[in-house]
Amino acid sequence: MSIAEIFAKARAEERALLIGCMPAGFPTVDDSIESMIAMHEAGCDVIEVELPYSDPVMDGPVIQKASDIALGRGVRTRDTLRIIEAVAGAGATVVLMTYWNPIEKYGVNAFARDLAAAGATGMITPDLIPDEAAEWIAASDEHRIDRTFLVSPSSTDERIAMTVAQCRGFVYATALMGVTGARTSVSSQAPDLVERVRHANPDMPVGVGLGVGNGAQAAEVAGFADGVIVGSALIRCVLDAPDRATGLSRLRALSAELAEGVRNPAK
Amino acid sequence: MSAPTLPDLSGHFGRYGGRFVPEALVRALDELDAAYRTAKTDPEFQAQFKDLLLNYAGTPSLLYRAERLSARLGAEILLKREDLNHTGAHKVRNVLGQALLAKRMGKPRVIAETGAGQHGVASATAAALLDLECVVYMGETDTERQALNVARMRMLGATVVPVTNGSRTLKDALNEALRDWVASVDTTHYLLGTAAGPHPFPEIVRDFVGGIGIEARQQCLDQLGRLPDAVAACVGGGSNAIGIFHAFVPDESVQLYGFEAGGDGVATGRHAASITGGSSGVLHGARTYVLQDEDGQTVESHSISAGLDYPGVGPEHAWLHDTGRAEYEPVTDAEAMAAFQLLCRTEGIIPAIESAHALAGAARIVPALREELGRTPTIVVNLSGRGDKDVHTAGAYFGILDPVETLVPGENS
Ligand SMILES: Cc1ncc(COP(=O)(O)O)c(C=O)c1O
Numbered sequence: 001m002s003i004a005e006i007f008a009k010a011r012a013e014e015r016a017l018l019i020g021c022m023p024a025g026f027p028t029v030d031d032s033i034e035s036m037i038a039m040h041e042a043g044c045d046v047i048e049v050e051l052p053y054s055d056p057v058m059d060g061p062v063i064q065k066a067s068d069i070a071l072g073r074g075v076r077t078r079d080t081l082r083i084i085e086a087v088a089g090a091g092a093t094v095v096l097m098t099y100w101n102p103i104e105k106y107g108v109n110a111f112a113r114d115l116a117a118a119g120a121t122g123m124i125t126p127d128l129i130p131d132e133a134a135e136w137i138a139a140s141d142e143h144r145i146d147r148t149f150l151v152s153p154s155s156t157d158e159r160i161a162m163t164v165a166q167c168r169g170f171v172y173a174t175a176l177m178g179v180t181g182a183r184t185s186v187s188s189q190a191p192d193l194v195e196r197v198r199h200a201n202p203d204m205p206v207g208v209g210l211g212v213g214n215g216a217q218a219a220e221v222a223g224f225a226d227g228v229i230v231g232s233a234l235i236r237c238v239l240d241a242p243d244r245a246t247g248l249s250r251l252r253a254l255s256a257e258l259a260e261g262v263r264n265p266a267k
Numbered sequence: 268m269s270a271p272t273l274p275d276l277s278g279h280f281g282r283y284g285g286r287f288v289p290e291a292l293v294r295a296l297d298e299l300d301a302a303y304r305t306a307k308t309d310p311e312f313q314a315q316f317k318d319l320l321l322n323y324a325g326t327p328s329l330l331y332r333a334e335r336l337s338a339r340l341g342a343e344i345l346l347k348r349e350d351l352n353h354t355g356a357h358k359v360r361n362v363l364g365q366a367l368l369a370k371r372m373g374k375p376r377v378i379a380e381t382g383a384g385q386h387g388v389a390s391a392t393a394a395a396l397l398d399l400e401c402v403v404y405m406g407e408t409d410t411e412r413q414a415l416n417v418a419r420m421r422m423l424g425a426t427v428v429p430v431t432n433g434s435r436t437l438k439d440a441l442n443e444a445l446r447d448w449v450a451s452v453d454t455t456h457y458l459l460g461t462a463a464g465p466h467p468f469p470e471i472v473r474d475f476v477g478g479i480g481i482e483a484r485q486q487c488l489d490q491l492g493r494l495p496d497a498v499a500a501c502v503g504g505g506s507n508a509i510g511i512f513h514a515f516v517p518d519e520s521v522q523l524y525g526f527e528a529g530g531d532g533v534a535t536g537r538h539a540a541s542i543t544g545g546s547s548g549v550l551h552g553a554r555t556y557v558l559q560d561e562d563g564q565t566v567e568s569h570s571i572s573a574g575l576d577y578p579g580v581g582p583e584h585a586w587l588h589d590t591g592r593a594e595y596e597p598v599t600d601a602e603a604m605a606a607f608q609l610l611c612r613t614e615g616i617i618p619a620i621e622s623a624h625a626l627a628g629a630a631r632i633v634p635a636l637r638e639e640l641g642r643t644p645t646i647v648v649n650l651s652g653r654g655d656k657d658v659h660t661a662g663a664y665f666g667i668l669d670p671v672e673t674l675v676p677g678e679n680s
Binding site: 053054055056057058060061064068071076077100101102103104105106126127128129131132149150151152153154155156159163174177178 | 277285286287288289290291292293294295432433438439442445446449450451452453548549550551552554557559561562563564565
C-alpha cells in the first residue's frame with residue numbers, strides 16, 4: 001500500500017498510524033530484518049529503516065549507538081537496500097530515513113531507482129531541506145518515491161508552507177527542539193506545530209516524532225497527529241536485552257503496546 | 268565570478284557550501300545571517316570589533332621578514348605573525364567577532380567545538396571578556412592529547428565536555444555541538460571555529476579573520492613596495508587560509524597555496540587532506556571535499572597536528588580549488604616536523620605544528636617558483652599560531668622529553 005493509502009485508511013478508522021524505526025544492519029543484517037518483520041507483525045503500520053551514518057547529527061545516544069554497531073560490523077548501503085527488499089517482501093510498508101551524504105555518494109537518481117526497485121515507498125531526509133533538494137525532488141518524482149521533509153517548532157509559517165508543499169505522503173514534525181531519544185513526557189510544542197502544518201495544508205498527513213516511548217504517549221500523540229513515529233524506545237528493546245530472544249519479545253511487546261496506543265487516541 | 272562576491276545569497280560557492288542541516292536549525296541560521304548583515308554595515312559594531320582587535324587581541328600582527336630562514340630556503344620569506352596574537356593564534360579574531368555578534372543577538376550562552384583546544388581556549392577567552400556562558404565540546408582523545416588547553420579553558424570559566432562518540436575527535440565534537448544547538452538555539456550562539464559548516468558560517472568566519480590578508484597585503488605594499496609572489500597557509504577547516512587568501516584573490520599575480528595535513532602520506536590513507544585525498548560530499552552542513560568511503564561514510568582523519576585533524580574543509584576552499592585560483596597540496600607529518608625544527612633553530616620561533624605545515628609547503632614550492640619567475644620569489648607564510656601547546660607532541664616526536672642529565676650535549680642540533 002502507498003503511504004497516502006494507509007494514512008487515508010487510518011483516518012477512516014479514526015486512529016493514527018504507527019511508524020516504527022530501526023537502523024539497517026543493527027545488530028546484524030539478518031537480525032535487523034527479523035526485528036523489522038517482528039515490528040510489522042506486532043502492529044507497526046510503517047517500518048522506517050534508518051540507513052546507518054557515521055555523523056548522525058539529528059540523533060541522540062540510542063540511535064547513534066545502534067548505527068555505530070551496524071557500521072562497525074561493516075553494513076553497506078547495498079545491505080540497506082537488501083534489508084528493505086526483504087521487509088517489503090514480507091508485506092510491510094517501508095520508508096527509508098537517511099542522512100544526505102550516502103545518497104549523494106551513491107548517485108541521487110540511481111539511489112531513487114534502486115530504492116523503488118527494493119520496494120520502499122518513501123524517504124525521509126533529516127538533513128536535507130527543500131532549499132537544497134532540487135536533484136532529489138527530480139529523482140524522487142521520476143522514480144515515484146514519496147518525499148518526507150521535516151518541520152520543527154522553530155520553523156516559520158512560510159517555511160512550513162514551503163516544506164509541506166514539497167512533501168508527498170506525509171510530513172515529519174519534530175515534536176521538540178532536540179535530538180532523537182525517548183522522553184518522559186510528550187512535548188507541549190507538538191500540538192501547536194501540527195496545527196500550523198494543518199493550517200498550511202489540511203490534507204497533508206503529519207507524523208510526529210522525537211520522544212515517544214510508550215503506549216500512553218502514543219495515544220496522546222495520536223490525539224492530534226496522523227502518525228506516531230517511534231525510534232529510540234524500540235531500538236532500546238534490542239540494545240538493552242541480555243540476548244536476542246529477549247530483545248525480540250520486548251520489541252514485539254512494545255510494538256503491540258504502541259499499536260494499541262495509536263488506536264485509542266486521546267481526546 | 269570574482270571571489271569577493273561569493274557566496275551567493277543562499278550561501279553557495281558554485282556547487283559548494285549551502286545548508287545541509289536539520290530544519291530545526293534553519294531559523295537560527297537565518298537569524299544569524301540577518302544579524303550579521305546588519306552588523307556588517309553598523310559603524311558601532313565595526314568600531315567595537317576594531318577596538319577589541321587592536322587593544323585586546325594585539326593586531327595588526329607583524330609581517331616579519333625572516334632573514335635566516337629566507338637564506339636557508341632561497342626565497343624571501345615573510346611571516347604573518349598570528350602567533351603573537353592574544354591566545355596565540357589567528358582564532359582570536361573569529362571568536363571576538365562572533366562573541367560580539369552573540370551579544371548583539373541577545374544570546375547569553377555560546378558553545379564551541381575544539382580539536383587542538385585552540386578554538387576552545389579562544390572561545391573561553393572571548394566569553395570571559397564579554398560575560399557569556401561558554402561550553403566547549405572536545406573529543407575525548409583530544410582532551411588527553413591537549414590536557415593543558417583543557418585546564419586553560421577551565422581557568423577561563425568554560426565548561427569542557429569530553430565527547431565519547433565515534434572517533435572521539437574534532438568531527439565528533441562538532442556533531443555534539445550541533446546536537447546541543449538544535450536543543451538550545453533560543454539562548455545559544457554556536458561559535459563555530461573555522462570557515463566551514465552551514466551558511467552563513469563560512470562567510471562570517473572568513474570576514475572576521477579576513478583582516479589577516481588585508482593587513483598582510485598592505486604590509487607588503489608598505490614594506491616591499493609590491494605584492495608577494497605567493498601566499499601560503501595550512502588548511503584544516505580553512506579559517507587561517509581563507510583569512511589570508513581572501514584579500515589576495517583578485518590579485519592574479521599572487522599565487523595562493525593551501526597545505527593540508529598529509530599525515531603518514533596521502534597514499535597510506537592515514538591523513539587529513541580532504542581536498543587532495545578526498546572527494547566531493549556533504550559533511551557538517553555544507554557540500555565540500557570530504558574524506559569518505561565508497562558509501563559516503565566519513566573516514567577518520569590522521570595528523571600529528573590536532574588542529575588539522577578534520578575530515579572536511581570549508582566550502583570556499585573547495586571552490587578555490589575547482590576554479591584553479593588556489594593550489595592545494597598535502598604536507599606529511601615528517602615534512603611538517605622538519606619545518607617546525609627549522610623555524611625554531613633559524614628564527615627562534617616555535618610555531619604551532621599546524622603552521623609548520625605551511626612552512627614546509629612554502630619550502631617545497633620555492634624551486635618551481637624561482638624557475639617560473641627567474642628570480643628569488645617572495646612568499647608570505649601565515650604563521651597561524653605559536654607552538655606552546657605542541658611542546659609535548661614535538662618533544663615526544665624529537666625524543667627530547669628525557670630528564671636533562673641524560674641528554675648528550677650537541678645532540679639534536
Ligand atoms: C594555530 C592553528 N593553525 C591552524 C589551525 C587549523 O584551523 P584552520 O584551518 O581553520 O585555520 C588551527 C586549529 O586549531 C590552529 O590552532
